[in-house]
Amino acid sequence: MAVILWIGINFVIPNSNKHKNDFEVAYIKSSLKSSLSYNIHFFTSPDEKIYIRNYSDRDSTGRTFRLDRFRNGELVYSLKANKITFKQAPNTWEIENYEIRTFDYLNETLVIASNAKLDTVFNFVPEDFTRYANQIEIMTTSALRKFLEYEQAKGLDSGKKYSVEINRRSADPFTIIILTIIGVAVASRKVRGGMGLHLAVGVILGAAFVILSRFSTTFSTNLSLSPGLGVWIPNIIFSLIAVYLVKTAQK
Numbered sequence: 001m002a003v004i005l006w007i008g009i010n011f012v013i014p015n016s017n018k019h020k021n022d023f024e025v026a027y028i029k030s031s032l033k034s035s036l037s038y039n040i041h042f043f044t045s046p047d048e049k050i051y052i053r054n055y056s057d058r059d060s061t062g063r064t065f066r067l068d069r070f071r072n073g074e075l076v077y078s079l080k081a082n083k084i085t086f087k088q089a090p091n092t093w094e095i096e097n098y099e100i101r102t103f104d105y106l107n108e109t110l111v112i113a114s115n116a117k118l119d120t121v122f123n124f125v126p127e128d129f130t131r132y133a134n135q136i137e138i139m140t141t142s143a144l145r146k147f148l149e150y151e152q153a154k155g156l157d158s159g160k161k162y163s164v165e166i167n168r169r170s171a172d173p174f175t176i177i178i179l180t181i182i183g184v185a186v187a188s189r190k191v192r193g194g195m196g197l198h199l200a201v202g203v204i205l206g207a208a209f210v211i212l213s214r215f216s217t218t219f220s221t222n223l224s225l226s227p228g229l230g231v232w233i234p235n236i237i238f239s240l241i242a243v244y245l246v247k248t249a250q251k
Contacts, residue, residue, distance in 0.1 A: 006173040010141040018138040042154035044123040047071065052084070055129045060086035062129070065095065067122070076103050086126050087119060094119050128154070136165050164221050167231035178238050179209070185245035205241075209234055 040052045040062075053064035065084040069077035081098035095118050100111040139147060148162045186201050213234040220230020 002173040002176040005176060009169050009172065014138055014140045017134065021134065021138050040129060042128070044154070048123065050124065057130050060126045077101070091122055091125050092119060093122050136162065141166060141169055160227060161221055163227040164217060164231060167228045171231045171235055174235055178235060178242050179206070181242045182238065182245055185242065185249040188249045190250065209238055212237065
């Protein structure tokens with residue numbers, strides 16, 4: 001069962017969800033996409049950072065745009081625009097009401113173009129500002145790893161969420177093995193009253209595992225706890241419990 005679950009959540013289910021998602025977009029829901037919307041910061045390269053105050057997915061338009069380029073940690077170029085609009089694939093954009101500053105040590109050059117438009121090419125596309133509502137569910141683990149690298153390169157906080165999901169897909173099948181061993185150890189004990197005590201212990205251990213798993217996952221997603229450690233803490237703790245129960249189980 002653990003092997004089947006691992007294959008399912010890593011490969012089979014994401015591909016099935018993708019077909020389901022495409023069907024819903026085509027015939028049921030107008031759109032399952034959501035926009036990053038407000039105060040968007042990310043790096044397009046190690047030395048280039050952009051900011052958009054708000055972005056609309058309906059017309060691929062951003063407001064209050066800024067692009068900064070750095071050299072050896074120092075700002076050398078800054079572009080500001082009141083509006084930025086996607087023009088054509090792959091990455092041509094139109095900027096309006098813009099100003100450009102260039103810096104060369106103590107020298108500064110300023111170009112102000114009020115009520116003017118300019119077509120230019122940037123190293124980002126509209127898809128960088130939008131996500132499917134169930135983005136994680138439709139990506140295989142290999143696709144998630146590539147997407148995580150892409151998100152981390154841009155410096156987006158959402159990358160941690162994907163790292164948690166990757167670790168969870170490996171941890172959940174292992175959980176089946178641990179809880180099965182615990183169940184065998186508990187069920188091997190002969191006690192008065194029949195199955196009642198066994199069922200009670202099983203329910204308590206199961207509830208404790210779920211609660212601990214939810215807490216640790218939340219801490220790793222929203223706080224500073226490592227995603228890998230946060231996901232695997234319940235398995236580590238209950239592995240120790242399983243070892244203890246097996247050693248003390250009736251032969």
